Amino acid sequence: MSKRQSSKYKLDRRMGENIWGRPKSPANRREYGPGQHGQRRKGKLSDFGVQLRAKQKLKGYYGNISEKQFHKIYVEASRLKGDTSENLIGLLERRLDAIVYRAKFVQTVFASRQFINHGHVKVNGRRVTIPSYRCREGDVIEIRDKSKQLALVLEAVQSAERDVPEYIIADHSKMSATFTRAPSFSEVPYPVLMEPNLVVEFYSR
Missing domain, CATH: 3.10.290.10 (RNA-binding S4 domain)
Known part of the structure; x- marks a missing residue:
């Protein structure tokens, strides 16, 4: 049914995590990244890199939402009362x-x-x-x-x-x-660690 079969598995490999918790994910067999240089030791990510990775992972989890659409959701979450990261998750789960x-x-x-x-x-x-x-x-x-x-x-x-x-x-x-x-962040059953607070930091730079 999904026409993004290869794309989502590439995302798993790139992140090194089984983002959706699927038993057929290649991340279950190969924890290193794709490509001929995937097995090289990764350098330490900068603060920007950590924030970018958190954004890519959360955006990818919800079906690779476009950057324009995802940023629009963040802007709306930032305008609502309360914690922006909680608002962001609440809006995503309302889709x-x-x-x-x-x-x-x-x-x-x-x-x-x-x-x-x-x-x-x-x-x-x-x-x-x-x-x-x-x-x-x-x-x-x-x-x-x-x-x-x-x-x-x-x-x-x-x-x-x-x-x-x-x-x-x-x-x-x-x-x-x-x-x-709308659920709170702690109620959402993500199979891997998600860090919406880092997504907020990424966009509020």
């Missing part, structure tokens, strides 16, 4: 593609984006084809009737690879999920 992925309707966030683009998802009874659509508290996300028996949906629902987080109530018998609230 429809993130919620469809968290609800286990598909197995990857890349597949989620394509699944939504193809018109398989409804929000509060209306079909939505925009992956970046921002959901509100209480919104009901469901799979269209014609799409409920798709093999990739049934496979994802039955997978024991990950659990549905507490801020989403999923009913897999009806193929629907309710987004109850």
Whole structure:
């Protein structure tokens, strides 16, 4: 379903981490970077390098969001009351593609984006084809009737690879999920360490 199969695995290799926690990730077998110089010892990153890496990792995790779109989300998060890093995560987790992925309707966030683009998802009874659509508290996300028996949906629902987080109530018998609230950073089930505070430092330089 995902058309970015090679891209996401390249990101895993470049970061040296299994960012999505997938069992087939090459980072599970090779912790060094890609290319003929990948096994050379890495030098110590500068503060800028550490911040850039944190931004690339977080941006990549949500399906390689474009830089323009990701920066726009940061600007909005910085204008909201409270901690900017918490606001940033809250806004990212409100995205429809993130919620469809968290609800286990598909197995990857890349597949989620394509699944939504193809018109398989409804929000509060209306079909939505925009992956970046921002959901509100209480919104009901469901799979269209014609799409409920798709093999990739049934496979994802039955997978024991990950659990549905507490801020989403999923009913897999009806193929629907309710987004109850924007989560705090500590509630988001990232398989690797994410550092949104470094992303904030990167953009606020």
